[in-house]
Amino acid sequence: MIVGAGIVGASTAWQFQQRHPHLRILLLEKEAAPGQHQTGRSSGVIHAGVYYEPGSLKAHFCRAGLEATIAFCREHAIPYSQCGKLLVATNELELGRMAQLADRCAANGIDFEVWDQHRLHGAEPAIAGLGAIHVPTTGRVSFRAICRRMLENFAALGGTVRFNMKVSRLREQLDSVELQAGSESISTGFLLTCAGLQSDRLARQQGLAADYRIIPFRGEFFALAPEKCNLIQRHIYPIPDPALPFVGIHLTRMIDGGVSVGPNAVLALAREGYDRPAFSLRDFSETLAFPGFWRLSKKYWRAALQELGSSWNRRAYLERVRQYCPALDLADLRPHPAGIRAQAVRLDGSFVHDFLFAGGSRTLHVCNAPSPAATSAIPIGRHLVSLVQEKLQL
Numbered sequence: 001m002i003v004g005a006g007i008v009g010a011s012t013a014w015q016f017q018q019r020h021p022h023l024r025i026l027l028l029e030k031e032a033a034p035g036q037h038q039t040g041r042s043s044g045v046i047h048a049g050v051y052y053e054p055g056s057l058k059a060h061f062c063r064a065g066l067e068a069t070i071a072f073c074r075e076h077a078i079p080y081s082q083c084g085k086l087l088v089a090t091n092e093l094e095l096g097r098m099a100q101l102a103d104r105c106a107a108n109g110i111d112f113e114v115w116d117q118h119r120l121h122g123a124e125p126a127i128a129g130l131g132a133i134h135v136p137t138t139g140r141v142s143f144r145a146i147c148r149r150m151l152e153n154f155a156a157l158g159g160t161v162r163f164n165m166k167v168s169r170l171r172e173q174l175d176s177v178e179l180q181a182g183s184e185s186i187s188t189g190f191l192l193t194c195a196g197l198q199s200d201r202l203a204r205q206q207g208l209a210a211d212y213r214i215i216p217f218r219g220e221f222f223a224l225a226p227e228k229c230n231l232i233q234r235h236i237y238p239i240p241d242p243a244l245p246f247v248g249i250h251l252t253r254m255i256d257g258g259v260s261v262g263p264n265a266v267l268a269l270a271r272e273g274y275d276r277p278a279f280s281l282r283d284f285s286e287t288l289a290f291p292g293f294w295r296l297s298k299k300y301w302r303a304a305l306q307e308l309g310s311s312w313n314r315r316a317y318l319e320r321v322r323q324y325c326p327a328l329d330l331a332d333l334r335p336h337p338a339g340i341r342a343q344a345v346r347l348d349g350s351f352v353h354d355f356l357f358a359g360g361s362r363t364l365h366v367c368n369a370p371s372p373a374a375t376s377a378i379p380i381g382r383h384l385v386s387l388v389q390e391k392l393q394l
């Protein structure tokens with residue numbers, strides 16, 4: 001049994017059913033439709049793998065995920081394109097960080113070029129910068145469309161998806177897992193949870209996840225005014241601070257033809273509250289009660305204040321974008337739905353940068369699957385299938 005019809009749960013369910021057609025696999029989702037949380041609220045960028053620590057699961061799965069995502073889109077006629085991406089340095093500090101990122105691209109085996117100011121200006125006249133890294137393979141797609149298609153494949157192979165089924169309690173026994181889903185008590189031989197923003201809560205019921213917590217980070221977007229959407233030909237990203245897991249406010253050429261601006265990264269006061277002012281006493285008090293949150297705040301209070309400032313002040317938000325795209329003004333920023341990232345933070349206040357999985361002999365939990373997990377969903381699913389096979393000796 002699998003919990004969560006986001007792209008990670010959908011990918012794993014489909015690949016598991018494909019590998020084991022004789023098994024009866026049930027996928028439970030608490031919402032009425034798939035991809036309602038992170039999967040349906042992402043930037044829609046098919047990442048190439050620029051940022052990730054060489055040798056990490058992220059580096060490995062992202063590279064494989066780019067190819068697998070494109071192959072999936074081709075096979076199932078899902079619109080995608082590889083418009084490429086520029087990471088633009090706007091000052092000396094960022095030029096230094098850009099050089100380090102270029103080394104990382106090389107170590108991760110990514111197709112890239114370093115462009116000087118002249119070449120950058122020739123290719124993207126609206127973008128101001130001292131130089132840039134060009135990654136031609138980066139793409140764009142609707143991950144919600146991919147997620148839906150994976151679930152259709154899963155159902156066509158004999159799998160069952162049940163919506164409006166919230167798993168609230170689980171207990172691992174010697175040879176089964178007992179759980180409460182909606183008003184039903186269900187017993188299963190194996191439980192895999194891919195629960196995104198709720199993942200630590202399910203893992204904690206088994207005594208796992210004691211040393212980290214999901215901290216929800218809200219990502220606020222704008223949509224660029226239609227008349228400005230032709231200003232850029234590629235995704236435009238800033239050079240990020242390497243200590244932070246977020247890549248900075250960027251301009252994304254979306255697959256529907258629009259351009260999104262964002263996301264920023266501010267602490268969310270509710271894990272699944274998208275419209276401001278969303279507040280959940282349970283979610284917020286759990287964040288405040290976690291010592292790792294205070295250690296994290298101590299380390300990154302400056303960055304947090306900057307994010308908060310640009311969250312409440314549209315002009316401050318715009319100024320961050322104008323550093324590399326000075327042609328934009330306030331009237332160009334139109335409303336666009338926000339997303340919330342599930343980011344695991346350890347007790348010592350450090351971010352869990354890599355993907356993280358944990359479980360017992362009859363359970364497996366996806367504990368940390370932030371960006372680029374949508375890009376990486378097919379290799380992550382493949383990996384999870386082999387972990388479950390090992391545990392069950394299939």
Ligand SMILES: Cc1cc2nc3c(=O)[nH]c(=O)nc-3n(C[C@H](O)[C@H](O)[C@H](O)COP(=O)(O)OP(=O)(O)OC[C@H]3O[C@@H](n4cnc5c(N)ncnc54)[C@H](O)[C@@H]3O)c2cc1C
Nearest residue numbers: 004006007008030038039043045167196219339370373375
């Ligand atoms: C703002 C933003 C921008 C992003 N941009 C990108 C990008 O451009 N490229 C990229 O590769 N990645 C991006 N990501 C990351 C990517 O979206 C996520 O890593 C990925 O979608 C995670 O998928 P998931 O299936 O693990 O989680 P989710 O999509 O959150 O799915 C989890 C599912 O589990 C269900 N669930 C939870 N608890 C229960 C329960 N108790 N019972 C039943 N069901 C339950 C939820 O309802 C949900 O449907 C972005 C994320 C955000 C938020």
